[in-house]
Amino acid sequence: MTAWADILPMHIPAVQVLDRLLRCGWPGSAAPDGLLGEARLFLPQLIGTDRKSTALRAFIVAEMAADREGVLARLSFLRSACRDVALYGDLILGDTEAFMAQSETFSLFNYDLARDLSEAAMEATRPWVAYVSNLTRTEAPFLVPLIALPNDAQVLEPGGNSGVFARALIEAWHPKRHVVIDLPAVSALGRQRGTAQGLSFVADDMRKGEWRSLAGFAPDVILFKSVLHDWPGAEAELLLAEAIRALAPAGQIVIAERTAFRGMTGGTAMDYANLVFAAFYRDPMVYQTMLKRLSPDLTVTVALTVIDTEWFVLTARRTA
Numbered sequence: 282m283t284a285w286a287d288i289l290p291m292h293i294p295a296v297q298v299l300d301r302l303l304r305c306g307w308p309g310s311a312a313p314d315g316l317l318g319e320a321r322l323f324l325p326q327l328i329g330t331d332r333k334s335t336a337l338r339a340f341i342v343a344e345m346a347a348d349r350e351g352v353l354a355r356l357s358f359l360r361s362a363c364r365d366v367a368l369y370g371d372l373i374l375g376d377t378e379a380f381m382a383q384s385e386t387f388s389l390f391n392y393d394l395a396r397d398l399s400e401a402a403m404e405a406t407r408p409w410v411a412y413v414s415n416l417t418r419t420e421a422p423f424l425v426p427l428i429a430l431p432n433d434a435q436v437l438e439p440g441g442n443s444g445v446f447a448r449a450l451i452e453a454w455h456p457k458r459h460v461v462i463d464l465p466a467v468s469a470l471g472r473q474r475g476t477a478q479g480l481s482f483v484a485d486d487m488r489k490g491e492w493r494s495l496a497g498f499a500p501d502v503i504l505f506k507s508v509l510h511d512w513p514g515a516e517a518e519l520l521l522a523e524a525i526r527a528l529a530p531a532g533q534i535v536i537a538e539r540t541a542f543r544g545m546t547g548g549t550a551m552d553y554a555n556l557v558f559a560a561f562y563r564d565p566m567v568y569q570t571m572l573k574r575l576s577p578d579l580t581v582t583v584a585l586t587v588i589d590t591e592w593f594v595l596t597a598r599r600t601a
């Protein structure tokens with residue numbers, strides 16, 4: 282099966298040429314000869330007439346048809362990540378605060394600008410929501426098979442963004458309800474993507490707690506997909522504590538995240554995207570320790586998979 286991992290190049294000129302090609306509608310439409318000449322140099326695997334090249338181009342055409350805004354947001358982010366690494370990469374692990382202050386990538390993710398529905402808030406929020414939604418579109422086929430929902434599940438997903446992961450879970454498991462809590466501008470963008478059976482958005486700050494009343498039920502499943510790494514340890518633990526408080530008696534908490542950064546292991550430009558967040562990713566054992574500290578009766582299992590890098594799905598089950 283073709284995936285973005287087969288297409289995304291590792292080196293910077295190829296990222297730049299791919300971005301420019303996609304912006305001018307290639308491979309669905311013709312690209313200028315000069316640009317195609319650059320593509321022959323930097324992206325020969327996409328330009329050939331062999332079966333492999335033809336399949337890769339067909340994949341790009343399908344992805345652009347399904348999520349043009351997201352694919353282009355991903356290429357923009359990769360350009361920014363390559364730039365940040367080139368200019369300030371020495372700081373990433375040694376002085377993360379200084380790196381964040383100077384980087385283009387971190388200025389994109391401004392959650393404070395997603396707190397209302399003003400035109401400015403929507404405009405600031407749209408590009409990074411498009412980016413993470415596009416990533417999640419790629420990640421869901423790997424992660425959903427590692428999650429098992431009970432029949433008629435009531436699912437709560439704090440930080441569920443535009444609902445891309447929710448929609449993939451709904452298609453696989455047909456839960457009774459799936460409620461996403463996310464910030465107002467993010468939830469509005471999620472609603473704009475249309476409906477799915479049982480899906481709804483609560484536009485609120487998840488740190489306020491009271492998840493049972495926000496959801497309107499005691500969740501059978503509370504899912505954190507690429508959410509907890511955003512928070513320092515103590516705050517991530519507070520979110521887990523609220524999850525344990527809100528969970529139904531026989532419920533489960535599911536955490537899906539990249540494991541701790543282990544170098545440029547993926548072999549595509551996504552390594553740069555992951556490197557800029559390298560200080561934040563944690564191994565599953567860190568969350569397992571937090572959960573066990575909060576509730577020693579939980580039974581924890583961990584499954585690993587490889588997408589752009591290594592990922593885990595941790596499931597913590599409470600016995601009724």
Ligand SMILES: C[S@@+](CC[C@H](N)C(=O)[O-])C[C@H]1O[C@@H](n2cnc3c(N)ncnc32)[C@H](O)[C@@H]1O
Nearest residue numbers: 413417440441442463464467485486487506507
């Ligand atoms: C790294 S993104 C991951 C999004 C999504 N789960 C995914 O994997 O595509 C983190 C999410 O947490 C949301 N978020 C951040 N702070 C929040 C808060 N205080 N309350 C609710 N959601 C928040 C962001 O808006 C964003 O959608």
